[in-house]
Amino acid sequence: MATIVYVILIAIALALAIFAVIVQRGASIVKLDAKLVGSGLLAGALQLGAAVVGYGIGRWILSADLVRDHSIFWVHVVAGFLLAVIGIRMLLQAFARHTILEHRIEMIDMKYDTILFLRLCLNALVAGISCGLLEVNLLTMLVAVFAAALIFVVLGYLSGRIFGGESSGKAYALGGSLLCLIGICLQVIG
Numbered sequence: 001m002a003t004i005v006y007v008i009l010i011a012i013a014l015a016l017a018i019f020a021v022i023v024q025r026g027a028s029i030v031k032l033d034a035k036l037v038g039s040g041l042l043a044g045a046l047q048l049g050a051a052v053v054g055y056g057i058g059r060w061i062l063s064a065d066l067v068r069d070h071s072i073f074w075v076h077v078v079a080g081f082l083l084a085v086i087g088i089r090m091l092l093q094a095f096a097r098h099t100i101l102e103h104r105i106e107m108i109d110m111k112y113d114t115i116l117f118l119r120l121c122l123n124a125l126v127a128g129i130s131c132g133l134l135e136v137n138l139l140t141m142l143v144a145v146f147a148a149a150l151i152f153v154v155l156g157y158l159s160g161r162i163f164g165g166e167s168s169g170k171a172y173a174l175g176g177s178l179l180c181l182i183g184i185c186l187q188v189i190g
Contacts, residue, residue, distance in 0.1 A: 007144050008125050010083065011180055016175030017090055017123055019041055021116050021169045026160020031109040035108040040153035042110065044115045044146040050104050051131070058132020074139075076132045076186045079130040084183030086123050090176030094169045108157070127179075128149035134186075138160035 019080050022039075062075070124145065159167060 003032035007136050007141050011012050011144035011148040013175040013178040015152035016171045019152040020171035022153050022156030023160040023168050024165040025163040026157035027165035039113045043117045043153045044149040045151040046121055047124045048146045048166040050121035054125040054128020055132040058129040074176040075133050080186030081180045082126050082130045086126050087176040087179030090172050094172035
């Protein structure tokens with residue numbers, strides 16, 4: 001049960017990074033169109049692909065006897081460390097100075113969104129490695145990562161369009177803090 005909660009929280013934290021990027025795009029978009037759902041599906045698919053590759057790497061590490069005797073302690077230490085690294089990276093992003101461009105975009109640009117989503121796939125790859133090390137259920141991870149990415153892209157565009165891009169840093173900070181807390185929990189609770 002705790003593993004399912006970890007997976008859902010990891011998926012939400014990863015999706016918050018996507019939200020942070022997309023909310024700024026939503027703030028500058030003139031017209032939301034049918035590409036909104038397509039952009040969400042694209043983000044979900046790319047996150048899914050990166051998480052699956054990471055999961056495979058994590059499982060390979062376990063099967064290649066790189067972790068002696070599959071010691072639960074060391075597996076949790078490495079998985080928690082990897083999640084904390086992503087979290088710290090997101091926290092640094094949250095508090096970095098950002099320049100917000102004040103220009104309007106006519107419609108959603110799938111090509112540009114693809115580039116943004118590909119940049120965020122590294123987080124999903126590393127989180128997938130952690131999930132593979134923790135031997136979580138692959139289907140649970142896939143559903144959680146895809147659904148969270150899809151939902152948070154749509155919410156990001158809508159939120160940015162309605163409220164502006166100010167919540168970007170807060171989303172990064174929340175997602176980064178969540179990943180750091182999960183990393184700490186894996187160290188302490190196991």
